[in-house]
Amino acid sequence: MTSTPTSTLMLRDRLxxxxxxxxxxxxxxxxxxxxxxxxxxxxxxxxxxEVHPETADAATIVIKPGADWAGHVPGQYVRVxxxxxxxxxxxxxSLTHGPRRDGRISITVKAVPDGLVSTHLVREARAGxxxxxxxxxxxxxxxxxxxxxxxxxxxxxxxPVIGMLRNLFPSTDSGVLRLPRSxxxxxxxxxxxxxxxxxxxxxxxxxxxxxxxxxxxxRYDDVHGVLDVAELSDLVPDLADRATFACGPGGLLxxxxxxxxxxxxxxxxxxxxxxxxxAGDGGxxxxxxxxEVVADGATPILDVAEAAGVLMPSGCRMGVCFGCVLPLxxxxxxxxxxxxxxxxxxxxxxxxQTCISAAAGPCHIDH
Amino acid sequence: xxxxxxxxxxxxxxxxxxxxxxxxxxxxxIRQEILDSRGAADAAYxxxxxxxxxxxxxxxxxxxxxxxxxxxxxxxTAGLSIAKILENMEIGHNILHGQWDWMxxxxxxxxxxxxxxxxxxxxxxxxxxxxxxxxxxxIGKDNDLGYGIMRVDEDQKWHPFFLAQPLWNFINACFxxxxxxxxxxxxxxxxxIPKEKRSEEFxxxxxxxxxxxxxxATKDYLVHPALSIPTGSFLPTLAANFxxxxxxxxxxxxxxxxxxxxxxxxxxxxxxxxxESRGExxxxxxxxxxxxxxxxxxxxxxxxxxxxxxxHLFPDLPSNRYAEVAPKVRALFDKYDLTYxxxxxxxxVYSAWHKVVRLSLPNGWLAETNVxxxxxQLAKLYKLTTGGPKVRRMIEANDRRQRAAAARAA
Numbered sequence: 001m002t003s004t005p006t007s008t009l010m011l012r013d014r015l016x017x018x019x020x021x022x023x024x025x026x027x028x029x030x031x032x033x034x035x036x037x038x039x040x041x042x043x044x045x046x047x048x049x050e051v052h053p054e055t056a057d058a059a060t061i062v063i064k065p066g067a068d069w070a071g072h073v074p075g076q077y078v079r080v081x082x083x084x085x086x087x088x089x090x091x092x093x094s095l096t097h098g099p100r101r102d103g104r105i106s107i108t109v110k111a112v113p114d115g116l117v118s119t120h121l122v123r124e125a126r127a128g129x130x131x132x133x134x135x136x137x138x139x140x141x142x143x144x145x146x147x148x149x150x151x152x153x154x155x156x157x158x159x160p161v162i163g164m165l166r167n168l169f170p171s172t173d174s175g176v177l178r179l180p181r182s183x184x185x186x187x188x189x190x191x192x193x194x195x196x197x198x199x200x201x202x203x204x205x206x207x208x209x210x211x212x213x214x215x216x217x218x219r220y221d222d223v224h225g226v227l228d229v230a231e232l233s234d235l236v237p238d239l240a241d242r243a244t245f246a247c248g249p250g251g252l253l254x255x256x257x258x259x260x261x262x263x264x265x266x267x268x269x270x271x272x273x274x275x276x277x278x279a280g281d282g283g284x285x286x287x288x289x290x291x292e293v294v295a296d297g298a299t300p301i302l303d304v305a306e307a308a309g310v311l312m313p314s315g316c317r318m319g320v321c322f323g324c325v326l327p328l329x330x331x332x333x334x335x336x337x338x339x340x341x342x343x344x345x346x347x348x349x350x351x352x353q354t355c356i357s358a359a360a361g362p363c364h365i366d367h
Numbered sequence: 368x369x370x371x372x373x374x375x376x377x378x379x380x381x382x383x384x385x386x387x388x389x390x391x392x393x394x395x396x397i398r399q400e401i402l403d404s405r406g407a408a409d410a411a412y413x414x415x416x417x418x419x420x421x422x423x424x425x426x427x428x429x430x431x432x433x434x435x436x437x438x439x440x441x442x443x444t445a446g447l448s449i450a451k452i453l454e455n456m457e458i459g460h461n462i463l464h465g466q467w468d469w470m471x472x473x474x475x476x477x478x479x480x481x482x483x484x485x486x487x488x489x490x491x492x493x494x495x496x497x498x499x500x501x502x503x504x505x506i507g508k509d510n511d512l513g514y515g516i517m518r519v520d521e522d523q524k525w526h527p528f529f530l531a532q533p534l535w536n537f538i539n540a541c542f543x544x545x546x547x548x549x550x551x552x553x554x555x556x557x558x559x560i561p562k563e564k565r566s567e568e569f570x571x572x573x574x575x576x577x578x579x580x581x582x583x584a585t586k587d588y589l590v591h592p593a594l595s596i597p598t599g600s601f602l603p604t605l606a607a608n609f610x611x612x613x614x615x616x617x618x619x620x621x622x623x624x625x626x627x628x629x630x631x632x633x634x635x636x637x638x639x640x641x642x643e644s645r646g647e648x649x650x651x652x653x654x655x656x657x658x659x660x661x662x663x664x665x666x667x668x669x670x671x672x673x674x675x676x677x678x679h680l681f682p683d684l685p686s687n688r689y690a691e692v693a694p695k696v697r698a699l700f701d702k703y704d705l706t707y708x709x710x711x712x713x714x715x716v717y718s719a720w721h722k723v724v725r726l727s728l729p730n731g732w733l734a735e736t737n738v739x740x741x742x743x744q745l746a747k748l749y750k751l752t753t754g755g756p757k758v759r760r761m762i763e764a765n766d767r768r769q770r771a772a773a774a775r776a777a
Contacts, residue, residue, distance in 0.1 A: 018590065021582070021585050021586055021589075021590045022586055022590045022591060022594070024582045024585075024586055025481035025482060025483060025579075025582070025583075026421075026481075030421065030474075031425060034418060034421055034422065083407070083410060083470070083472075085406040086405065086406045086407045086408075086409055086410030086411075086469075087410075087469065087470055087471055088470060088471040088472050315493070315496065315497040315501075316496070316497050316500065318501070318645075318648070319683070320496065320500050320501060320682055320683070321492070321496035321500060321501065321682075322464065322465035322468065322477045322496060322683070323492060323493065323496060323497050325465070325468070325477065325478055337395070338395070338399055338402065340402070350471060351468060351471070351476065351478060
């Protein structure tokens with residue numbers, strides 16, 4: 001390939017500037033997005049192509065990502081932004097399949113009780129909907145050389161693991177393929193779920209176990225009782241020889257972390273659902289410069305911050321002018337006018353009016 | 368008009384403090400109803416309007432590439448005028464109010480939006496959202512009243528300078544976006560300050576405005592005309608863009624005049640808002656605004672500022688919901704025996720202009736003048752205009768004595 005001559009680049013730059021001058025204050029992209037939202041150069045988006053029900057409360061969503069999708073490694077996750085009741089919500093989901101030949105990506109979602117986004121994706125999502133994406137991320141991936149591994153998965157925590165296993169052992173109509181590149185992987189899966197039918201991807205796991213690709217140890221709370229991590233060494237006798245990959249709720253991961261640290265076993269964990277935030281009364285409000293102020297539940301964050309010497313943008317101080325808005329990086333706030341609660345998980349950056357919002361839990365303001 | 372506090376028949380004198388508090392509670396409840404039902408349909412509405420605006424603008428500008436042909440000029444100019452009106456009113460104004468912030472879409476958000484207007488969004492948000500919406504119709508606090516260049520109230524002393532205010536108002540209407548930019552900058556006040564003493568903030572804001580004007584003018588008066596050169600349409604496209612800007616300016620000026628200027632809208636004294644409660648703020652918004660009645664298309668073209676009363680009560684509710692709120696608000700006016708000022712567009716525009724003309728003349732002059740006494744009245748006006756402050760005070764004192772005598776006789 002020959003390098004592009006500098007003059008061509010300069011000409012292109014100039015052309016871009018002319019087009020920008022023709023569309024200001026909007027950008028050329030604002031117009032292009034009307035017709036080609038998935039084009040190269042656009043903000044990363046995707047279009048839902050298919051929604052497959054997996055169980056009564058779980059579905060796999062197949063998404064065609066925009067042209068700038070950089071690909072992923074099985075086990076990584078993707079942050080997806082979707083409008084629910086008109087409000088953009090971002091959540092992270094595991095990429096279930098390894099890279100597919102058709103360039104689509106898929107996520108498997110379990111509708112959790114009170115889960116606004118998961119319920120929407122499982123029950124309301126329709127083909128054709130445009131969603132917003134971030135590039136795949138996550139360190140929860142297997143070393144390509146192989147080795148001995150233990151997967152501990154709980155509930156929908158099975159999804160990143162399924163992504164890895166499908167990539168290692170593709171499932172076809174004629175059975176599970178045993179590829180040479182996967183020969184050096186010795187895998188045990190301890191899959192935990194409340195009851196058997198509730199376990200998504202169980203059929204996949206069973207098929208893999210039957211084909212001898214993995215050794216499956218299912219643990220159902222109603223049959224075996226709730227798992228104590230100390231039992232793991234009984235369930236997996238060579239536990240100490242294996243690197244453990246665990247995905248599930250925070251409580252399980254914390255218990256595993258303590259257990260493995262004491263035993264000196266390697267552990268990689270993945271947790272999607274940010275620890276559940278509960279609206280309380282007041283809390284500490286942190287700012288980017290490290291300032292932390294204690295706020296009660298009845299005083300606007302604006303007043304609390306100003307009293308502590310933080311230089312805050314402000315305006316009408318009565319919720320009218322939106323001159324005081326700042327991104328809530330993470331935390332819970334209450335609208336003092338009507339008690340409405342706004343929750344931001346890390347990375348959500350929900351923009352709030354500080355003059356009528358009081359802390360309802362620990363908050364981090366991006367300011 | 369005179370501030371509500373000085374009126375002999377103060378229209379809110381009959382409200383008890385409990386009434387005012389109750390009005391606040393009832394309006395909060397109306398607001399909450401909308402918040403509770405705000406959702407996907409509203410989001411779809413604003414996205415649709417934005418979609419229509421962008422496609423209409425693209426199509427109109429494409430047609431104008433051949434604007435040398437008169438039909439293309441007419442169609443393109445009409446389309447572009449409508450697009451610019453939509454962009455400023457239903458889209459820009461309302462997004463910058465934070466009406467759509469709840470969607471958490473960074474592309475449709477008060478903190479990121481920029482509009483096709485001489486004044487940068489940030490500066491406008493300060494002067495409009497913060498000052499005008501907080502201090503609505505408070506003489507001396509709300510600069511939207513006459514934009515600092517007009518006499519808007521009988522209580523303001525008349526000066527011959529104001530004779531030209533109908534002309535100022537018309538020129539301001541034609542170039543409204545620049546008028547707004549000058550007003551957001553408080554240009555009049557700042558230009559009086561010697562250059563070296565002007566604040567850094569003013570200088571930075573002025574640079575911002577000049578940059579914005581340069582960008583907008585480059586687009587409308589250079590780039591798009593230049594793109595039309597292949598068909599020989601440079602000048603026609605330039606004229607089309609100029610026309611569309613003037614049409615948009617005249618339209619937005621008319622809508623905004625109708626919001627706070629027609630007869631029946633009250634003004635307030637500065638002292639009256641010290642320690643104002645939420646209920647009192649609501650009452651001031653109720654009486655300080657006027658609506659325009661009309662079709663759905665008219666409402667959209669005004670950015671739903673035809674529901675100016677509802678907009679001032681709930682500036683952050685999505686504009687497409689004002690129509691639904693209006694009957695409930697009106698019922699509240701009736702319940703508390705308050706005047707809900709509304710009228711058709713021609714009626715309200717006439718009323719607002721009539722007031723501009725009336726106040727350009729000394730108090731009472733227009734009302735007292737008829738065909739019979741016109742020569743004497745004109746002679747008096749000539750004396751008032753040319754005579755200096757002493758003569759004006761003498762004539763005004765004389766008028767007051769005559770009016771008092773007439774009142775006694777009656």
